[in-house]
Amino acid sequence: MADKAFLELEGKRYEFPLVKGSEGEVGIDIKTLRAQTGAVTLDPGYKNTGACQSSITFLNGEKGELRYRGYSIDELAEKASFLEVAYLLIFGEFPTAAQIQQFESDIQKESKLDDKLVQIIDSFPSSAHPMGVLASATSALIAFNPSSVNVSSEEDMYNAIVKIMGKFPILVAYAQRKLTGQPYVGPDASLDYMQNFCKMMFSKEGTDYNANPIILDALNKLLILHADHEQNCSTSTVRIVGSSHAGLYASISAGISALWGPLHGGANQAVLEMLEAIEKDGGDTKKYMAKAKDKSDAFRLMGFGHRVYKNFDPRAKIIKVAADQVLADLGVHDPILDVAKGLEKEALEDQYFVDRKLYPNVDFYSGIIYRAMGIPVEMFTVLFALGRIPGWIAQWREMRLNNEPIGRPRQIFTGETLRPLNR
Numbered sequence: 001m002a003d004k005a006f007l008e009l010e011g012k013r014y015e016f017p018l019v020k021g022s023e024g025e026v027g028i029d030i031k032t033l034r035a036q037t038g039a040v041t042l043d044p045g046y047k048n049t050g051a052c053q054s055s056i057t058f059l060n061g062e063k064g065e066l067r068y069r070g071y072s073i074d075e076l077a078e079k080a081s082f083l084e085v086a087y088l089l090i091f092g093e094f095p096t097a098a099q100i101q102q103f104e105s106d107i108q109k110e111s112k113l114d115d116k117l118v119q120i121i122d123s124f125p126s127s128a129h130p131m132g133v134l135a136s137a138t139s140a141l142i143a144f145n146p147s148s149v150n151v152s153s154e155e156d157m158y159n160a161i162v163k164i165m166g167k168f169p170i171l172v173a174y175a176q177r178k179l180t181g182q183p184y185v186g187p188d189a190s191l192d193y194m195q196n197f198c199k200m201m202f203s204k205e206g207t208d209y210n211a212n213p214i215i216l217d218a219l220n221k222l223l224i225l226h227a228d229h230e231q232n233c234s235t236s237t238v239r240i241v242g243s244s245h246a247g248l249y250a251s252i253s254a255g256i257s258a259l260w261g262p263l264h265g266g267a268n269q270a271v272l273e274m275l276e277a278i279e280k281d282g283g284d285t286k287k288y289m290a291k292a293k294d295k296s297d298a299f300r301l302m303g304f305g306h307r308v309y310k311n312f313d314p315r316a317k318i319i320k321v322a323a324d325q326v327l328a329d330l331g332v333h334d335p336i337l338d339v340a341k342g343l344e345k346e347a348l349e350d351q352y353f354v355d356r357k358l359y360p361n362v363d364f365y366s367g368i369i370y371r372a373m374g375i376p377v378e379m380f381t382v383l384f385a386l387g388r389i390p391g392w393i394a395q396w397r398e399m400r401l402n403n404e405p406i407g408r409p410r411q412i413f414t415g416e417t418l419r420p421l422n423r
Contacts, residue, residue, distance in 0.1 A: 110166030173200035228391025303364030
């Protein structure tokens with residue numbers, strides 16, 4: 001393959017270098033395009049635009065592959081803990097036993113909230129969506145950590161990382177307890193990361209809490225599967241906000257707001273709302289699958305297919321097993337989940353969906369698991385954010401260490417040309 005690309009514009013020929021990735025991806029380096037030609041590219045949604053070079057996550061949508069730092073998502077979900085994967089994403093290598101022990105210990109030391117931050121969260125009305133609470137509380141962390149991170153100092157960077165990793169699960173758990181009218185439960189230093197999170201989320205006042213190992217395993221897998229996903233909407237937001245040299249907490253707060261949208265992190269909430277609507281209408285899955293195939297029908301089947309994956313979502317294969325285990329262990333009998341099983345069966349057997357590779361995706365199964373655990377639907381995206389924290393940190397850190405320029409997209413202006421003000 002040639003190492004250059006050529007563009008002909010208005011009778012002139014220009015050349016641009018190619019950039020080749022380690023997995024064979026090819027990009028055309030057009031950073032001098034405007035300077036050379038006076039023209040810019042137009043790519044709504046940035047579907048064909050590489051905004052950076054990254055060594056964190058590799059995604060092949062055609063083959064249904066997802067890897068973190070070279071490790072397949074299948075192996076990581078099966079063999080690793082969420083904190084091990086977080087360390088891998090952020091620092092680039094899988095941790096030794098000593099490294100992960102130190103990492104967890106340092107996170108645990110930061111697992112506390114300032115009383116004034118608790119008061120801020122308490123001041124939100126009960127009607128506040130937990131994603132709004134989470135974004136605001138994360139942004140408020142800046143007030144309690146006013147100094148900016150010195151990215152050239154490994155110590156400063158590490159301290160900022162363990163602080164957000166320590167405090168974020170508390171914010172998530174407290175958001176749920178506030179939503180469900182339960183009192184705040186602080187962290188327990190005797191428990192590991194996942195057990196501590198579950199206790200803060202699920203424990204009842206005045207009773208002992210023992211975490212169900214199947215629930216722990218399912219949550220561990222869910223967080224790993226959501227930990228990073230290349231340059232998606234929220235990750236790109238974190239990087240572009242951070243490119244202005246905004247701090248880590250401010251950048252992550254912006255990512256949370258981007259994640260909130262129903263076309264991104266809110267997709268699993270949209271799945272459950274769809275299932276509830278179908279169940280309310282009688283639960284006829286065949287009827288709704290027919291509506292999904294009818295192009296003239298406004299009904300949209302949520303949780304099937306994926307914008308990036310043109311085959312089966314590799315995360316869905318993993319979490320489907322966990323979903324079956326959770327439902328079997330908890331013995332849940334829920335008409336909403338019966339509707340979900342019916343839709344899944346129809347999609348896997350219907351030639352229309354098979355031909356178009358419209359399989360259930362990770363959002364479909366994650367919503368089912370959270371529903372079975374008794375987690376309110378408004379919390380689904382909040383848990384997505386908890387899983388995505390290490391990916392956001394890794395992407396922010398990489399962007400700053402690479403000293404990437406401030407993000408500044410161009411546009412094609414289509415408004416009025418110069419005109420006089422007649423008055």
